[in-house]
Amino acid sequence: xxxxxxxxxxxxxxxxxxxxxxxxxxxxxxxxxxxxxxxxxxxxxxxxxxxxxxxxxxxxxxxxxxxxxxxxxxxxxxxxxxxxxxxxxxxxxxxxxxxxxxxxxxxxxxxxxxxxxxxxxxxxxxxxxxxxxxxxxxxxxxxxxxxxxxxxxxxxxxxxxxxxxxxxxxxxxxxxxxxxxxxxxxxxxxxxxxxxxxxxxxxxxxxxxxxxxxxxxxxxxxxxxxxxxxxxxxxxxxxxxxxxxxxxxxxxxxxxxxxxxxxxxxxxxxxxxxxxxxxxxxxxxxxxxxxxxxxxxxxxxxxxxxxxxxxxxxxxxxxxxxxxxxxxxxxxxxxxxxxxxxxxxxxxxxxxxxxxxxxxxxxxxxxxxxxxxxxxxxxxxxxxxxxxxxxxxxxxxxxxxxxxxxxxxxxxxxxxxxxxxxxxxxxxxxxxxxxxxxxxxxxxxxxxxxxxxxxxxxxxxxxxxxxxxxxxxxxxxxxxxxxxxxxxxxxxxxxxxxxxxxxxxxxxxxxxxxxxxxxxxxxxxxxxxxxxxxxxxxxxxxxxxxxxxxxxxxxxxxxxxxxxxxxxxxxxxxxxxxxxxxxxxxxxxxxxxxxxxxxxxxxxxxxxxxxxxxxxxxxxxxxxxxxxxxxxxxxxxxxxxxxxxxxxxxxxxxxxxxxxxxxxxxxxxxxxxxxxxxxxxxxxxxxxxxxxxxxxxxxxxxxxxxxxxxxxxxxxxxxxxxxxxxxxxxxxxxxxxxxxxxxxxxxxxxxxxxxxxxxxxxxxxxxxxxxxxxxxxxxxxxxxxxxxxxxxxxxxxxxxxxxxxxxxxxxxxxxxxxxxxxxxxxxxxxxxxxxxxxxxxxxxxxxxxxxxxxxxxxxxxxxxxxxxxxxxxxxxxxxxx
Numbered sequence: 001x002x003x004x005x006x007x008x009x010x011x012x013x014x015x016x017x018x019x020x021x022x023x024x025x026x027x028x029x030x031x032x033x034x035x036x037x038x039x040x041x042x043x044x045x046x047x048x049x050x051x052x053x054x055x056x057x058x059x060x061x062x063x064x065x066x067x068x069x070x071x072x073x074x075x076x077x078x079x080x081x082x083x084x085x086x087x088x089x090x091x092x093x094x095x096x097x098x099x100x101x102x103x104x105x106x107x108x109x110x111x112x113x114x115x116x117x118x119x120x121x122x123x124x125x126x127x128x129x130x131x132x133x134x135x136x137x138x139x140x141x142x143x144x145x146x147x148x149x150x151x152x153x154x155x156x157x158x159x160x161x162x163x164x165x166x167x168x169x170x171x172x173x174x175x176x177x178x179x180x181x182x183x184x185x186x187x188x189x190x191x192x193x194x195x196x197x198x199x200x201x202x203x204x205x206x207x208x209x210x211x212x213x214x215x216x217x218x219x220x221x222x223x224x225x226x227x228x229x230x231x232x233x234x235x236x237x238x239x240x241x242x243x244x245x246x247x248x249x250x251x252x253x254x255x256x257x258x259x260x261x262x263x264x265x266x267x268x269x270x271x272x273x274x275x276x277x278x279x280x281x282x283x284x285x286x287x288x289x290x291x292x293x294x295x296x297x298x299x300x301x302x303x304x305x306x307x308x309x310x311x312x313x314x315x316x317x318x319x320x321x322x323x324x325x326x327x328x329x330x331x332x333x334x335x336x337x338x339x340x341x342x343x344x345x346x347x348x349x350x351x352x353x354x355x356x357x358x359x360x361x362x363x364x365x366x367x368x369x370x371x372x373x374x375x376x377x378x379x380x381x382x383x384x385x386x387x388x389x390x391x392x393x394x395x396x397x398x399x400x401x402x403x404x405x406x407x408x409x410x411x412x413x414x415x416x417x418x419x420x421x422x423x424x425x426x427x428x429x430x431x432x433x434x435x436x437x438x439x440x441x442x443x444x445x446x447x448x449x450x451x452x453x454x455x456x457x458x459x460x461x462x463x464x465x466x467x468x469x470x471x472x473x474x475x476x477x478x479x480x481x482x483x484x485x486x487x488x489x490x491x492x493x494x495x496x497x498x499x500x501x502x503x504x505x506x507x508x509x510x511x512x513x514x515x516x517x518x519x520x521x522x523x524x525x526x527x528x529x530x531x532x533x534x535x536x537x538x539x540x541x542x543x544x545x546x547x548x549x550x551x552x553x554x555x556x557x558x559x560x561x562x563x564x565x566x567x568x569x570x571x572x573x574x575x576x577x578x579x580x581x582x583x584x585x586x587x588x589x590x591x592x593x594x595x596x597x598x599x600x601x602x603x604x605x606x607x608x609x610x611x612x613x614x615x616x617x618x619x620x621x622x623x624x625x626x627x628x629x630x631x632x633x634x635x636x637x638x639x640x641x642x643x644x645x646x647x648x649x650x651x652x653x654x655x656x657x658x659x660x661x662x663x664x665x666x667x668x669x670x671x672x673x674x675x676x677x678x679x680x681x682x683x684x685x686x687x688x689x690x691x692x693x694x695x696x697x698x699x700x701x702x703x704x705x706x707x708x709x710x711x712x713x714x715x716x717x718x719x720x721x722x723x724x725x726x727x728x729x730x731x732x733x734x735x736x737x738x739x740x741x742x743x744x745x746x747x748x749x750x751x752x753x754x755x756x757x758x759x760x761x762x763x764x765x766x767x768x769x770x771x772x773x774x775x776x777x778x779x780x781x782x783x784x785x786x787x788x789x790x791x792x793x794x795x796x797x798x799x800x801x802x803x804x805x806x807x808x809x810x811x812x813x814x815x816x817x818x819x820x821x822x823x824x825x826x827x828x829x830x831x832x833x834x835x836x837x838x839x840x841x842x843x844x845x846x847x848x849x850x851x852x853x854x855x856x857x858x859x860x861x862x863x864x865x866x867x868x869x870x871x872x873x874x875x876x877x878x879x880x881x
Contacts, residue, residue, distance in 0.1 A: 011187065013184065014184045014185050014187070014255070014259065015259055015262050015263075017262065017266075017448035017449060017450055018243075018255075018258070018259070018262060018450060019184060020243055021243040021244065021247060021258075021450070022184040022185045022255075023184075024196075024200075024242055024243055024244050025175070025185060025192070025193070025196040025244055026175065026176075026177045026178070026179075027177075028196045028197075028199040028200045028203060028244060029135070029174050029175060029177050029195075029196065029199055030177045031199070031203040032142055032143075032146060032199040032202060032203055033137070033142065033177070035145070035146045035149065035150075035202070035203065035206055036141075036142040036145045036146060038149075040149055042148045042149055042151065043149075043151045045154070046154075047151070048151040048152065048153050048154050048156070049073050049150070049151060049152050049153065049205065049208065049209055049212060050070070050073060050074075050152065050153040050154065051153075051154065052212050052216065053066060053069050053070045053073060053212060054070075056069075056212075056215060056216070058215070058218070058221075058224070059221065061221050061224055062215075062218075062221065062224050064228075065215070065224060065227065065228050065231065068228075068231060068235075069208070069211075069212060069215070069231065072208065072231070072234075072235050073152060073153075073205070073208060076152070076201050076204055076205045076208065076239075077152040077153060077157070077158065077201075077205070079197070079201050079522070080152070080158045080198055080201035080202060080205070081157050081158040081161055081690075082522050083194050083195075083197045083198040083201060083248070084143075084158055084161050084162060084165070084198055085104060085108040085161060086191070086194050086253055086522070087165075087170075087172070087191045087194050087195065087198070088102060088103045088104035088108070088161070088164075088165050088170065089101070089102050089103075089104045089105070089106070089108070090102050090190060090191060090253070091103050091120075091121065091124060091165070091170050091172075091191070092117045092118075092120035092121040092124060092170075093117075093120055094116055094119065094120045094123075099114075099116050099117070099120065100527070100783065100784040100785055101117075101783060101784065102117065102120070103117065103121070103165060103168050103169075103170055104165075105780070105781075105783060105784075106525065106598055106692055106783075106784060107686075107689075107691040107692050107777060107780035107781075107782070108161075108690055108691065108692075108780070109691070109780035109781070110164060110168065111783070112783070121169050121170070121171075124171075124190075125171050127188075128171070128172075128173050131186070131188065131189075133175055133176055133179050133186040133188075133189070134173045134174070134175065134176065134186070134189075135173055135174055135175060135176045135177070136173055137173055137174060138171075138172075138173070139172035139173050139174045139195065140162065140165070140166050140170065140171065140172050143162055143198065143202065144159070144162060144166075146202045146206070147159045147162065147202065149206075150202060150205045150206050150209060152205055157690075172191075172195070174192075174195050174196075174199070175189060175192060175195075185255045186255065187254075187255050187256045187259065188256070189254060189255065190253075190254055191253055191254060192253075192254050192255050193244065193247060193248050193252050193253050193254055193255060193258065194248065194253045194254075196244045196248075197244055197245065197248040200239070200242060200244050200245060204234070204238070204239045207234055207238070208234065211227070211230055211231060211234060214227060214230070215227055243450070246450075246454060247450070248522075249459070249521070249522070250426065250428075250453065250459035250460075250461070250521065251426075251459055251460050251461040251520055251521030251522065252426075252461055253461070256424075257424050257461055257463065260365075260366045260424035260425060261364065261365075261366070261424065261425045261426035261449075261453075261461070261462075262449045262450065263349075263366050264349055264350070264351075264364040264365050264366040264425045264426070265364050265426070265449035265452060265453065266448075266449050267317065267349040267366070268315070268317075268349060268351050268364060268442065269442055269445045269447075269449065269452070270445065271317060271349075272292070272295075272296075272442055272443045272445070273443060273444065273445035275291065275292050278317065278812065278825065278826070278827040279315060279317050279827045280292065280295065281812070281827070282810065282811070282812050282827035282828065282829055283295055283299075283315065283827075283829050285810070285812070286810035286829040287299075287302075287829075292443060295443075296439055296440065296443045299439055300435055300436055300439050302831075303353055303360050303430075303435050303439070304360075304432060304435055306353060306354060306355040306360055307355060307834070308355055308834045308837060308855070308856065309354060309355050309356070310354075310760075310803050310805065310832070310834045310837065311354060311355055311832060311833060311834050312352055312353065312354045312830075312831075312832035313352060313353045313354075313829075313830075313831055313832075314350065314351070314352040314353075314828075314829070314830040314831075314832070315350070315351040315352070315827075315828070315829050315830075316348060316349070316350050316351075316826075316827065316828045316830075317348065317349045317826075317827050318346050318347070318348040318349070318824070318825070318826045318827075319346065319347060319823070319824065319825045319826075320344060320345050320346030320347060320369075320823075320824050321344070321345055321821065321822070321823060321824070322342065322343075322344045322815065322821070322822045322823075322824055323342060323343045323344070323820065323821055324340075324341075324342040324819075324820060324822075325339070325340055325341040325342065325820075326572045326573060326574045326819075326820065337376040337377065337378050338376065338377045338378065338379075339374070339375075339376055340373075340374065340375050340376070340377060340413075340415070341372075341373065341374045341375075342372070342373045342374075343370070343371065343372045343373070344370060344371050344824075345368075345369075345370045346367075346368075346369045346370065346824070347366070347367070347368060347369075348366070348367040348368075348369055348421075349365070349366055349367070350363065350364070350365045350366075350367060350423070350425070351363070351364055351365075356429055358431055358432060359429050359430050359431040359432050359434070359435070360429070360430055360432075360435065361427060361428070361429050362427065362428055362429075362430060362456075363425060363426075363427050363462065364425050364426055364427075365423045365424065365425030365426075365462055366423065366424055366425055367421055367422065367423040367424075368421065368422050369419070369420070369421035369422075370419070370420060370421070371417055371418060371419035371420070371468075372417070372418055373415055373416065373417040373418075374415070374416055375413055375414055375415030375416060376413065376414060377411060377412065377413030377414075378411060378412060378413070379409055379410060379411025379412070379476075380409065380410060380411070381407055381408070381409050382408050382409065382410060400487075401487045402483070402484040402485070402486075402487060403484050404481060404482065404483050404484070405481070405482045405484075406480075406481045406482075407478070407479070407480050407481065407482060407500075408477075408478070408479050409476075409477070409478045409480075410475075410476070410477055410478075411475070411476050411478070412473065412474065412475045412476070413473065413474050414471065414472070414473045414509075415471070415472050415473075415474075416469070416470070416471050417468075417469070417470045417471075417472070418467070418468070418469050419466075419467070419468040419469075419470075420465075420466065420467050420468075421464075421465070421466045422463075422464070422465050422466075423462065423463065423464040423465075423466075424461075424462065424463050424464075425461075425462045426453065426459060426460070426461060426462060427459065427460040427461075427462050427519060428453065428456040428457065428458055428459045428460070429456065429457055429458040430456055431457075434456075437455075438452075438455070438456065441455070459521060460519045460520055460521045460524070460526075461518075461519065461520060461521065462517075462518075462519050463517070463518045463519075464515060464516065464517040464518070465515060465516050465517075466513070466514070466515035467513070467514045467515065468511070468512070468513050469510075469511070469512045470508060470510065470511050470512075471508075471509045471510040471511075472506055472507065472508050472509060473506070473507050473509055474504055474505065474506040474507070475504065475505050476502055476503065476504035476505075477502065477503050477504070478500055478501075478502040479500055479501055479502070480498050480499060480500025480501070480502075481498065481499055481500065482496045482497065482498045483496065483497045483498070483499075484496055485497055485550070491555055492554050492555045492556070493552065493553070493554055494552070494553050494555070495550070495551065495552045495553070496550075496551050496553075497548070497549065497550050497551075498548065498549040498550075498551065499547075499548050499549075500546075500547060500549075501544070501545065501546050501547075502544070502545045502547070503542075503543070503544050503545075504542075504543045504544075504545075505540070505541065505542055505543070506539075506540070506541040506543070507537065507539075507540055507541075508537065508538045508539040508540075509536065509537065510534055510535070510536055511534070511535050511536075511538045511589065512532065512533075512534045512535070513530055513532050513591060514529075514530045514532065515528075515529065515530045515593075516528070516529045516530070517529070522600070523599060523600050524597060524598070524599045524600070524695070525597065525598050525692070526595070526596070526597040526598075527595070527596060527597075527784060528593055528594065528595040528596075529593065529594055529595075529788065530591070530592065530593055531592040531593060531594050531699070531788075531792055532590075532591060532592050535589070535590060537588075538587070538588055538589045538590075539585060539586065539587045539588065539589065540585070540586040541583055541584070541585045541586075542583065542584045542585075543581060543582065543583040543584075544581065544582050544583075545579055545580065545581040545582075546579055546580055546581075547577055547578065547579025547580075547581075548577070548578050548579060549575050549576065549577050549578075549579075550575065550576050551573055551574070551575035551576075552573065552574055552575070552819075553571050553572070553573040554571065554572045554573075555570075555571045556570045556571070574819035574820060575819065576817045576818070576819060577817070578817065587704040587705070588703075588704060588705045589703070589704045590701060590702070590703050590704075591701070591702045592699070592700065592701050592702075593699075593700050593702075594697075594698070594699050594700075594788050594791045594792065595697070595698050595699075595700065596694065596696065596697035596698070596787060596788075596791065597694075597695040597696050597697075598692040598693065598694055598695060598777075599692060599693060599695045600687075600690075600692050601683050601684075601686035601687035601690075601691055601692060601693045601777075602683070602687055603646070603649070603683075603684055603687040603688070604649055604653055604680055604683070604684045605649065606645075606649065608680070609633075609649065609652055609653065609656075609680075610633065612656070612676060612677060612680055613629050613632070613633055613656065615672075615673045615676060616629060616656070616660070616673045616676075616677065617629050618669070618673070619669045619670040619672070619673035619674075620660075620663070620670060620673070625659070628655075628659055629656075629659075632652050632655045632656060632659075633652075635648075639651055639655070640652075649684075650684070653680065653681060653684055656677060657677065657681055660674060660677060665844060667843075668843030668844055668850060671843055671844040672843075675767060678771075679770075679774065682774040682775075682777070682778055685778055686777050686778055689778075689780060691777055691778065691780045692777060693774065693777045694770070694773050694774065694777060696764075697764065697765050697773075697787070697791055698762050698763060698764055698791075698800065699762075699763040699791045699792065699794075699797055700760055700761065700762050700763070701730055701760070701761045701763075702758060702759070702760045703758070703759045703760075703761075704757070704758060704759075705759075706751065706752045706753075706754070706756055706759045706804060707752055729794075730761045730763070730794075730799065733799055734748060734761075734799065734802065737799075737849070744838070744852065747836070747838055747854055748802065748838070750836065750858055751802065751804045751835070751836045751838070751858070752804075754804055754806075754835050754836065754858060755806055755835070756804035756805055756806050756835050756836075757805060757806055757807050757808075758804070758805045758807060759802070759803070759804050759805075760801075760802075760803045760804075760805070761799065761801075761802055762799075762800045762801040762802075762803070763791075763794065763797035763798065763799055763800060764797065764798060764800040765790075765791065765796060765797060765798075766796055766797065766798050766846040767846060768796070768846070769790060769796040769797070772790070773787065773790070798840070798842060798846055798847065798849075799840055799849075800839070800840060801837060801838065801839050801840070802836075802837070802838040803834060803836070803837045803838075803856075804834075804835045804836050804837075804856075805832050805833065805834060805835065806832075806833050806835050807830055807831065807832045807833070808830075808831070809828055809829070809830040810828060810829045810830070811826060811827070811828035811829075812826060812827055812828070813825070813826035813828075814826065833857065834855075834856040834857065835856050835857045835858050836854065836855075836856040836857065836858040836859065837854070837855050837856045838852055838853070838854050839852060839853045839854075839855075840852045841853070
């Protein structure tokens with residue numbers, strides 16, 4: 001109840017630790033309104049901020065100040081454009097309809113119009129009109145006026161983007177600067193933080209213009225330190241320490257997402273601070289830690305010992321309510337069908353960690369999850385009755401007008417379950433040398449979540465949705481004995497206690513999973529989605545139970561005696577169960593997903609061109625090429641005379657492209673170097689157009705049956721035989737690789753025979769597909785839906801990696817033994833360990849790998865091999881690999 005009360009309070013008032021942020025949001029909107037209301041004449045051409053800085057004559061002493069003014073101006077202008085583009089990418093997007101683009105696509109270009117986009121724009125406009133927290137101001141007009149008066153540059157790309165949005169029906173307002181009613185922010189505003197950051201950027205540009213005015217009036221160089229201090233204060237304090245800037249730099253675009261991440265960090269900080277919390281108790285039990293201090297040291301060691309990007313540590317805390325229908329027997333339907341229904345609602349908190357370059361990536365998330373189920377069942381008693389028809393009633397009188405009855409029963413049921421969940425949270429990186437401090441901060445709980453997030457880096461927001469649908473059937477045999485707790489023939493209420501043993505088998509007839517995931521900040525965006533068809537007969541569970549039960553029954557009143565002919569009365573029952581159970585599961589599930597990450601394209605630099613030239617020189621060693629590469633690298637080359645740094649970089653890149661334009665590759669090293677040159681050209685051109693470029697993409701298939709690595713299922717073979725021009729399946733490709741390479745065959749068989757619980761096959765795009773994606777990125781026309789379709793086509797993909805994991809969970813769960821409505825609570829710790837991983841390496845031939853690497857636990861020498869090697873070394877021999 002306390003958790004429910006806190007959630008209601010936080011939903012209404014917001015989080016106390018974010019009150020400074022809420023305050024700064026409203027101040028930014030108020031300051032933007034003041035610029036809008038102030039009026040005035042726009043600057044004349046040639047008097048924009050960029051031009052005014054360029055005209056400053058500050059001498060050698062003021063050169064650094066002029067440079068810092070331009071760098072800060074450029075940062076503000078670029079981010080104002082980015083914030084506006086983020087709004088355009090989400091505006092009109094209907095997430096529940098799997099719409100990936102708003103008015104703008106992922107490249108910040110105008111997206112293709114659709115009926116869903118038009119509907120989304122109308123709903124966004126209607127929502128703003130009905131929102132009493134909205135100011136009703138024309139935010140687009142306020143921005144337009146501010147950009148005109150501030151005039152960041154002659155090009156003014158933010159104003160260009162604003163006109164594009166305005167011309168395509170984007171209508172925006174912002175939160176009232178005084179909401180009232182005890183509320184401090186608008187949690188339902190989809191772009192609240194993006195709008196506040198946009199307002200902050202423009203207000204800061206206006207303040208920067210005032211500072212430039214002071215510099216223009218500079219009378220003597222002795223005033224330079226004072227003006228430098230003013231710039232530092234504006235940039236590093238007023239702007240840099242503004243919480244609106246800090247949280248939007250992390251990737252948050254609205255208050256609801258931020259508060260979800262805040263809640264997740266707070267939940268785990270509280271859990272690890274308290275030694276009696278379920279999470280702490282569970283983790284100590286799983287790790288063998290005696291107290292919180294030892295647990296903190298163990299967690300530090302676990303994080304540092306994560307070896308591969310596929311290794312993962314996960315902690316989950318959950319609580320919720322379960323609703324179940326009473327067991328109902330319809331009139332004259334004693335053998336069935338018996339309808340059943342249930343629903344569960346849970347709040348989950350998740351903490352996970354995986355290896356990244358130079359540290360670990362941590363995920364802290366909050367999840368709302370629920371499911372509903374409905375089914376029918378039937379059963380029949382075969383004793384008394386079946387074994388002795390002449391004496392069907394085997395009840396034994398146990399005194400006090402009560403009876404004991406033995407029973408043997410066979411039954412069956414069919415159940416359909418639909419489950420959905422939504423996650424929101426934050427992702428960030430912690431360097432290896434900062435893990436100890438981060439874990440200490442988490443356990444001590446002295447910092448609020450925002451302070452904790454400000455101490456880490458490379459933040460991304462996380463949002464995911466999942467839907468599952470399952471149909472299962474079960475069959476059971478139950479041998480039990482019942483003791484009447486109420487008097488014999490008691491009506492309409494009766495009670496009975498039962499003891500018994502049972503065996504059952506459960507079959508998953510059909511399973512379907514779909515999900516979508518987004519991770520992003522201003523510079524990068526990762527999208528992931530399920531690509532699953534309905535699958536049949538995924539799992540088989542054999543179980544046995546010994547249990548005790550107390551059951552209460554209500555029988556509907558009827559004038560017909562129970563012994564007379566005619567319909568039997570309807571009944572409703574509720575029961576409490578206590579017992580033990582053991583299950584054996586045969587699982588053969590397959591889950592497919594597509595995943596890709598786009599980064600905002602960055603221009604080539606002198607350093608990146610030097611690195612590219614070095615790889616080209618190593619691949620092409622003829623004297624003419626070596627000499628030409630040296631000429632292009634020489635900054636004193638006459639080619640670069642009268643060029644600014646950007647023009648010189650473009651000229652050098654053009655020179656490299658011309659040098660190798662007609663040069664075919666003779667080997668795989670040359671092929672890779674030419675590929676790097678081609679992608680560098682695409683990246684540089686995309687950066688000029690402010691487009692995004694593909695960083696990586698994959699299509700993954702996960703299987704609970706390890707034999708699926710090299711053996712196709714019967715259904716897969718049947719489907720492949722009836723499809724025209726079907727691409728070879730993953731298992732068929734692996735089997736062919738194994739046939740050609742006995743060493744690889746032995747490695748794959750070692751993976752299949754391991755103690756792993758999950759196998760994963762990862763595909764990556766062939767180079768020809770990368771070229772198509774790059775071309776779409778260069779033009780700004782490739783949509784996420786189109787990319788997803790390209791990645792599904794196995795003809796476009798090559799096998800990158802085979803991985804087998806072992807993931808034994810440690811969980812503790814509790815469900816209150818109450819009928820109809822019950823409470824559940826749980827905590828779990830899981831460690832995904834990479835047992836083995838085969839990575840394939842490709843050259844110019846995209847269908848046949850030129851090599852592979854093998855790592856993971858199975859790649860390490862066994863204890864017996866180490867012992868034998870040690871004995872050989874003592875004898876004067878040395879084992880080399």
